[in-house]
Amino acid sequence: MTDGRVLLIAGGSGSIGSAIAREALAQGWKVAVHGRSEDKVHAVVAGLSEQGTIDGFIADIWEDEAAETLVAEVAEHFGRIDAVIDCTATGPLGITGLFPDTSPETFTDFLDVSVGWFERLTHASYGFLAQEGGTIIAFVSDAGIHAARRQSLVGAARAATIGFIRNFAVEAAHDGIRAHAISPSYVAGTDTSRRRGTEFMSRIARRAGLGLPEPEDIAPIALFLCSDGARKITGQVISINGGMNA
Template sequence: MANINPGDVILVTGASGAIGFEIAAQAAEAGAIVAVHGSSARSAASAIARLAARVPQAQLIPAPADFRDDGAIEAMIAGVVDRTARLDAVIHCGITGAPGATGFLAKADPSALASHVALVLGTFQRLSLAALPHLSERGGTIIAFASDAGRFAAPRQSVVGAAFGGIMAFVRNLAMETSRKGVRVHCISPSFVADTPVFKMHAARAGAAFDRAGLGLPTPADIAPMALFLCGPGAARITGQIISINGGLNA
């Protein structure tokens, strides 16, 4: 059973993806009211249909938003609060980057560098800013998802690592700003996650990582309980933490 209060309103961005979907499902199983984000009304509706099939008793609210559109994040938050009159947690799995920003810096598209940081870090900053007034009303939680590329150096990660490192620094500093308002802020930082499209897309590198991870690479089902624990009363005195879930790939 997840460590959350039944009836809590939890917004999960990127709920159509593997990790976001699993978090939303486990939250619904624990009795939370889950606001299900997708980048379009269609993707949010599709995720809700899948969630309802898995958790027939689920209380689900569509929360579509294209984070590239001005005002979309703010409208999404306002829509959720209008429906529920509260917001207890935001779990941000909906990371959107810029094409041409991954890989070696020497091969990156110069025009993508600033936009990548704006999409990865800036989106989370805007999401936090929009959610904070509502989370502050009764004490809530913000959780970002990043990547161990922001913690551990490796080739092909200079651009993405900088953006994820920015999220981690932002989380730690924001946690210090919001603790007296009862709002906790964390970052969960996986590396390769099995049973996801990215894992399959980078099969060769993922296979090497699998061989190095002494505990085995995590799946979304391994990651979701940590996200929900951090949102619950058992984590009431914890904030500002960057938590790697990587099966021992790095430490």
């Protein structure tokens, strides 16, 4: 039972975030969708508004106090926040590839999105999540767990997020807060997969015995982690990769 609980999806106007929004509404959550581009956020809200209570919130995460402002606006609007799922992404360009071809500037941004932004979002949400026992989830990548060529920078940033989540989870459990990371490898049917191209994605898909996940395969797992059914687990890193890594 979600009883009108409120879910904030940061980066919720993207491929995976919008699938989580759709599933959350179907499960009875009230949903706050965040993104940078007003058009994209409004498109998601307009597309889902008949399914339940959903509103959009615009914030560029590089602005000062973006996390505090976003969380305060959502709490003011809905009166509570019970779960936060962060799907914010900078995209793979400049951070995947052979190391000499990667970009230090892009890595700095990616590292900040992966750890700094998520830490700021966690800070801003903490008091709300502690009220009724809430959940916060970061999206990471299997490169943070499994070593692979072309993934040094993604692996470094995502391993840092995982380190934060696992240590934070042990501490925050005392305030009733649960924290997890969801770790895709490659996801079909996303803007990222479209940028990577059909040939690349078909080659990658052959490595996933169960087939590559799509955003709709990820959404129910994210929401299960936020549900009462998952009330006794925290600090977990859940890979969703179609059997590509184990």
